[in-house]
Amino acid sequence: MNYENQYQKYRGKNILITGGLGFIGSNLAIKLVDLGAHVMVLDSMIDTYGGNLFNIEPIREKVQVNISDMRDIFGLPYLLKNKDIIFNLAGQVSHIDSMTDPETDLAINCVSQLAFLQTAHQHNPAARIVFASTRQIYGRSKYLPVNEDHPINPTDINGINKTAGEWYHKLYHDIYGMNTVALRLTNTFGPRQLMKHSKQGFIPWFIRLLIEGKTIQLFGTGEQIRDINFVDDVVDAFLLSGIDDKAKGKVYNLGGEPISLLDLVKRMIEVNAKGEYRLVPFPEEKKKIDIGDFYGDYAKIKNELGWEPHISLTEGLTKTFDYYRKHRSHYWS
Numbered sequence: 001m002n003y004e005n006q007y008q009k010y011r012g013k014n015i016l017i018t019g020g021l022g023f024i025g026s027n028l029a030i031k032l033v034d035l036g037a038h039v040m041v042l043d044s045m046i047d048t049y050g051g052n053l054f055n056i057e058p059i060r061e062k063v064q065v066n067i068s069d070m071r072d073i074f075g076l077p078y079l080l081k082n083k084d085i086i087f088n089l090a091g092q093v094s095h096i097d098s099m100t101d102p103e104t105d106l107a108i109n110c111v112s113q114l115a116f117l118q119t120a121h122q123h124n125p126a127a128r129i130v131f132a133s134t135r136q137i138y139g140r141s142k143y144l145p146v147n148e149d150h151p152i153n154p155t156d157i158n159g160i161n162k163t164a165g166e167w168y169h170k171l172y173h174d175i176y177g178m179n180t181v182a183l184r185l186t187n188t189f190g191p192r193q194l195m196k197h198s199k200q201g202f203i204p205w206f207i208r209l210l211i212e213g214k215t216i217q218l219f220g221t222g223e224q225i226r227d228i229n230f231v232d233d234v235v236d237a238f239l240l241s242g243i244d245d246k247a248k249g250k251v252y253n254l255g256g257e258p259i260s261l262l263d264l265v266k267r268m269i270e271v272n273a274k275g276e277y278r279l280v281p282f283p284e285e286k287k288k289i290d291i292g293d294f295y296g297d298y299a300k301i302k303n304e305l306g307w308e309p310h311i312s313l314t315e316g317l318t319k320t321f322d323y324y325r326k327h328r329s330h331y332w333s
């Protein structure tokens with residue numbers, strides 16, 4: 001489905017993207033500039049996180065870049081005022097890091113989210129705010145596919161803090177009538193994702209290993225099921241949530257075709273035209289926070305906003321491999 005008609009509403013709008021130099025935020029910024037919006041990206045550019053100035057290379061002269069930290073509450077009033085729509089994607093995203101450094105995860109994903117909402121409430125209560133939540137908050141699934149009514153039972157610190165971040169957004173809608181929406185993202189892949197270490201998800205890491213001609217180590221039997229989205233589809237979900245009034249106060253799952261990790265790896269090898277994998281035992285620290293099989297039910301956003309994923313896995317992987325082969329030096333040395 002083509003959403004371009006709906007997207008006309010973005011022309012001339014003032015937009016803030018927190019985490020806008022990261023993977024999903026920068027893809028969103030590029031699309032918004034293309035739609036004629038005035039875009040400001042805010043990002044802390046902490047070295048081990050996903051922010052990368054090269055991510056916005058195609059729109060470098062057309063966006064305002066603000067290098068600042070969400071934990072700095074004093075700068076927030078200036079950054080939030082006069083914005084029509086705020087896409088709130090800044091976050092510490094490594095689940096492993098949230099276990100070894102829980103306080104940083106708490107400060108970024110929980111405390112600063114509350115301060116951000118409180119500031120928006122005071123300085124820009126009418127803005128639409130779309131928050132990047134995660135399917136990680138469900139924990140291990142009690143049934144599949146997981147819909148929005150599934151119990152929340154996070155298996156790690158990051159999941160708990162992201163739950164709080166999401167619920168603050170909901171609360172500021174319920175109590176103060178603020179215009180918030182939360183999207184529970186599943187594993188997302190595509191161009192502009194961090195590749196310099198393996199802590200930001202297995203998909204970019206496997207792609208890097210294949211490009212480098214190294215063997216993928218797949219934990220366990222490889223039979224774990226996941227659903228994954230290509231980043232352009234996720235950008236569409238953000239854009240629809242940013243303009244459709246039905247989204248106000250809602251929480252939506254995203255999701256895609258369920259696939260086993262083994263089949264995903266085989267498809268990656270096919271797209272790369274070469275590569276090897278090996279099954280290895282699950283490392284203890286990862287096993288403890290692994291959520292097992294997961295795929296989400298995205299019927300609610302499909303019915304209410306008309307969103308569904310359109311990019312096939314093979315097409316998404318082809319675009320992703322092409323991007324990193326071309327721009328590898330900007331992502332890892």
Ligand SMILES: NC(=O)c1ccc[n+]([C@@H]2O[C@H](COP(=O)([O-])OP(=O)(O)OC[C@H]3O[C@@H](n4cnc5c(N)ncnc54)[C@H](O)[C@@H]3O)[C@@H](O)[C@H]2O)c1
Pocket residue numbers: 018019020021022023024025042043044045046049050051052068069070071088089090091092093108132133134135184185186187188189193194201
């Ligand atoms: N990529 C996925 O598969 C996925 C899945 C579920 C949820 N999410 C959520 O989507 C959002 C974006 O994720 P992403 O994959 O683009 O990750 P990313 O790391 O590429 O982007 C996050 C950005 O936030 C910035 N950031 C971190 N802390 C900050 C702070 N204190 N102040 C300002 N900026 C800060 C980082 O520098 C980075 O550029 C995150 O909130 C994440 O939790 C992503």
